Amino acid sequence: xxxxxxxxxxxxxxxxxxxxxxxxxxxxxxxxxxxxxxxxxxxxxxxxxxxxxxxxxxxxxxxxxxxxxxxxxxxxxxxxxxxxxxxxxxxxxxxxxxxxxxxxxxxxxxxxxxxxxxxxxxxxxxxxxxxxxxxxxxxxxxxxxxxxxxxxxxxxxxxxxxxxxxxxxxxxxxxxxxxxxxxxxxxxxxxxxxxxxxxxxxxxxxxx
Numbered sequence: 001x002x003x004x005x006x007x008x009x010x011x012x013x014x015x016x017x018x019x020x021x022x023x024x025x026x027x028x029x030x031x032x033x034x035x036x037x038x039x040x041x042x043x044x045x046x047x048x049x050x051x052x053x054x055x056x057x058x059x060x061x062x063x064x065x066x067x068x069x070x071x072x073x074x075x076x077x078x079x080x081x082x083x084x085x086x087x088x089x090x091x092x093x094x095x096x097x098x099x100x101x102x103x104x105x106x107x108x109x110x111x112x113x114x115x116x117x118x119x120x121x122x123x124x125x126x127x128x129x130x131x132x133x134x135x136x137x138x139x140x141x142x143x144x145x146x147x148x149x150x151x152x153x154x155x156x157x158x159x160x161x162x163x164x165x166x167x168x169x170x171x172x173x174x175x176x177x178x179x180x181x182x183x184x185x186x187x188x189x190x191x192x193x194x195x196x197x198x199x200x201x202x203x204x205x206x207x208x
Contacts, residue, residue: 005182005204006162008099009134009152011143012110012120014168015186015193016092020085027082030074041070045079052113055137059113084119091194093129100131104206109152109165111136111143132156143167144175153179164204166197 010016027045028038048066052059063076096106108130112120117135121127134152141148153160160180167173168186176183182204188196201207 003159003161005104005164005206007105007107007156007158007164008206009107009109009163009165009176009181010096010130011165011167011169011172011186012108012112015089015166016108017086017088017120017124018190020087021082023082023085026085027079030072030078031070044070049083049113053111053136053142054140055114059115080115083116084123086120086124087190088124089190089193092197095194095197096129099201099206102207105131105156107132107134107152107156109134109143109167113137143172144169146175146179149176149179149181153181164206166200 024038024042027042028035031038031041034041044066045063048062049059051057052062060076060080063079067074067076067079100106106129108120108126110117110120110133112135114135114137117133117137121133121135126133132155134155136142136148139148139151141151143149149165153163156163161182163181165173165176165181165183166186167176167183170185173183173185184200184203186193186196186200
């Protein structure tokens with residue numbers, strides 16, 4: 001670490017928030033008597049969402065097309081409601097609030113399609129919890145693409161060595177380091193998240 005950390009980038013899923021339901025099980029219930037096709041249905045939803053993470057397509061429209069292919073009567077809103085069953089880690093959000101009060105810029109850095117990003121920002125209130133939000137659908141690149149991090153560095157206008165990135169995916173952490181960021185892998189359960197974050201922060205000389 002060549003200089004003091006002034007900005008922290010937090011990943012969302014697996015760090016800041018966790019599923020409020022078993023997504024696969026919830027999606028599978030939409031199939032009714034076709035439960036034996038659940039694995040393929042879940043994969044189709046996953047790939048439909050993945051294609052929209054960089055903002056190149058609209059997940060809601062892709063979802064409507066997908067449901068038609070599966071001959072399902074459910075509207076897309078039912079699937080979207082399931083996808084936004086999210087539990088924020090309130091203890092970590094409180095730590096982020098303390099970090100911001102101490103003068104450290106805290107930003108969200110997450111791979112999300114537009115609908116889920118908007119839900120997180122507006123309904124969960126992340127727009128007020130963070131100084132800035134960097135969603136892949138807005139940036140045009142998806143972690144672990146190094147261009148994702150390069151874009152954020154440009155937007156922030158600060159030295160990469162003054163930024164700490166925290167993510168639960170090692171591939172994203174490695175890509176961040178290539179672009180000059182300090183980065184740490186977050187591996188903790190929802191219950192142990194606060195302690196895990198405290199350890200990471202202390203490793204970079206940050207008190208919370």
